[in-house]
Amino acid sequence: MLELYNTASRHQEPFEPVDGETARVYSCGPTVYDFPHIGNLRTFVLNDILCRYLAFKGWEVHHVMNITDVDDKTIAGALTQGVSLSEYTQQYTEYFFEDLETLNIKPAWKYPRATDHIKQMQTLIEKILDNGHGYEVAGNVYFDISSFADYGKLSGIEPEELGGGEYTRLDDEYDREDAGDFVLWKAAKPDEPSWDSPWGPGRPGWHIECSVMSMEYLGPTLDIHTGAVDLIFPHHENEIAQSEAATGQQFVRFWVHGEHLIVEGEKMSKSLGNFYTLRDLLKEGYSPQAIRHQLLTAHYRQQLNFTLEGLEQSERAMQRLNTFIERLPRLPLPQGSSKEAGERIDEARSNFEQVMDDDLNVPGALGVVFELIKDINTLIDAGELRDQDRVVLRDFLVQADSVLGLMTNQLEEAEREPALDEEIKALIAEREQARNDGDFARADQIRDQLTAQGIILEDTAEGTIWRRK
RNA sequence: GGCGGCGUAGCCAAGAGGUUAAGGCAGCGGUCUGCAAAACCGCUAUUCACCGGUUCGAUUCCGGUCGCCGCCUCCA
Incomplete structure (x- = not known):
């Protein structure tokens, strides 16, 4: 029986789909602002192995991977290149799919794009507000983490510690009531792409995208949610809060997180020059x-x-x-x-x-x-x-x-059938004859010639066999 | 400061409370071959960072020490 390590329980637990037939898997996909690097790809290979193995075990697999095509980085990139957001993200989305194919990663069941689900995001945000888990300030909508008792359960982070201590990185950009609150909807800034909403023009926060796109295609409770370890907090913690605050049901049964790769013993980063695509x-x-x-x-x-x-x-x-x-x-x-x-x-x-x-x-x-x-x-x-x-x-x-x-x-x-040229077959036969005649110079000459053509000959007790280089 | 993980042969890396500590790469010596190629055989960790503890028995469990890495609202 398959057992998976579940970040939520910090234990390995027996897994099977909740309905016994279809494994519903959601993976955090790429933000399409650059080429995927080798570390991103490790995580996608993990998703691939997981889904392939679920299929091996005989289950249907509904694997959904989102494409984040609107966020600070994509907006900034589009601005820098002087192209529209969709033009900008389209090219990197294509590169992403090319890389998946190169690495023999099986396509997911669905690849929803964030910008195709703005309406559903607004609906979910309204639900969160209706349920008393959020508030609006000047066109920004925030999630109120103090309203959600289980906040911090996945990552083991105590909400009281957020925003305190020497590691805080809070800035004054937004008017949150609490340092740990996170944004569901961001009011538009000048020159930014925006969508109309009940709170004025703006765009969705990053975390809400995944809650919406996962539940849209897989229902309120996912069998497995994957991602790399850096997403445990805050991203996945926030997904749980949003989703469960809206539905009142368990969001994810198994959290599967992949460790990072490091390069030559150091964290991969552009500044260290150890950044590989x-x-x-x-x-x-x-x-x-x-x-x-x-x-x-x-x-x-x-x-x-x-x-x-x-x-x-x-x-x-x-x-x-x-x-x-x-x-x-x-x-x-x-x-x-x-x-x-x-x-x-x-x-x-x-x-x-x-x-x-x-x-x-x-x-x-x-x-x-x-x-x-x-x-x-x-x-x-x-x-x-x-x-x-x-x-x-x-x-x-x-x-x-x-x-x-x-x-x-x-x-x-x-x-495949050998499909060797008659000429090559003849050469192999000629070499056989030469070897039998003791004419090794000629035999070696033929072998070298075929090697140059990418055909490797091996002499076995049962005769000569060949393979491609 | 909080949280998580790692330290197994020259390199990479699985692993189990107690039979020979997987596998890959590299190295050495053989076998096979006209020579190769491929492959095989043998040798390469009496020992799993270090120190204690639990146990009949630990590298595997517990505690500590040292070293390394990651996360703590950009981050796969």
Whole structure:
């Protein structure tokens, strides 16, 4: 049974969808003001693994991820570039989707945009006001945290401490009654995009967007809400307050938070010059497969120290995986099946699910896959792998990869018919003849020529097999 | 100051109160090969930051020390 660590309880708890069929998952999506960086992408990869595994467990998955396309940063960006807000956010929204596709992240069920839900936000704010949890000051609407008894429950923050102490960052921009109160609706400033509302022209606060878009598509109670740890406070705390103040029902059953990644041991930031986007890494020649793998090497609740050396290690690990997958279908194997291979694959299948059930232990799951590869290679070397084993093995790899998403392309590619040029086939045959004749100079010449074309030859006891580089 | 986490081999990283402490990368030595490639075998942590405690037994639980990181209303 799947167990997930729930930030709300600080414990790992058995999970199943409340209705037993459909897992309703909401993830905080990007604010589309810039390219996603590698840290953002780690969180999106976590969402992906979670949703893929929920599907693996047999549930329908309704995954909603919002696009925040109106906030201080997007407004400022649009102003700087001299384009409209929607033009500005549209381009970064597209970059975001491109990056998801590059990293083999499965599309969510819905990607609602904040600006398409302004009306619903106003409705929810009115509900909050009606229920006595908010107040308006000069066109700004605030949430009154003192009216919500459970405020601070998720993050463990005491409301009394907010606004006090040396870490306060309150400014005088807004007229709040209490330092901890947060804005639901912001009155428009000159030159800012705005929408009409019962409180005058303005725009929604950031937190209200997520409450509205999650409940709009998933109902008042979500099975799982994800995000990175920095969102626990204030964002998720505020979402709970708003949503439950409006509906009177539990907002989220499981809060799943991903740890940050750091770069070369330090917090990633533009000023430190250790800020990577996916595009930066691709330009350096790293493969999307290795990047995804590197993001999966640490458990999601551990900080991941992202380094270029680590990426190199992932490249090599993926090479091992790819070589295995690509040569598997071309190995000449005797008919039948072997007991030992069957047992090993069954064991891997069961271990894989067991470690993933344990709060999505992806590094453990990778260990299971690589351990199996080693065992199967040993059987191959011993001449004990049979052709039926290969079918069962491939079935397992496909199943495991429905979760990991690391070898989708390779598995498909490997199954394709060789489609080798006649010319290449002839060269391989010629090389065979040359080797038999002892003309190794000619044989090596042909091998080098094919290597240059990206075809790698391997001489096995059963004949020469090939794979692409 | 408050809250959370981490410290396992050269590097990355799982892990369990007690059989051989996964797996990947790197290294060394072999096997296979005409040579390669791929793969396999062996070696690379008698030990899990340090000090106490609980226990028949702890690296795993508890307390403390040191070191590192993150959050505390921009932040994935």
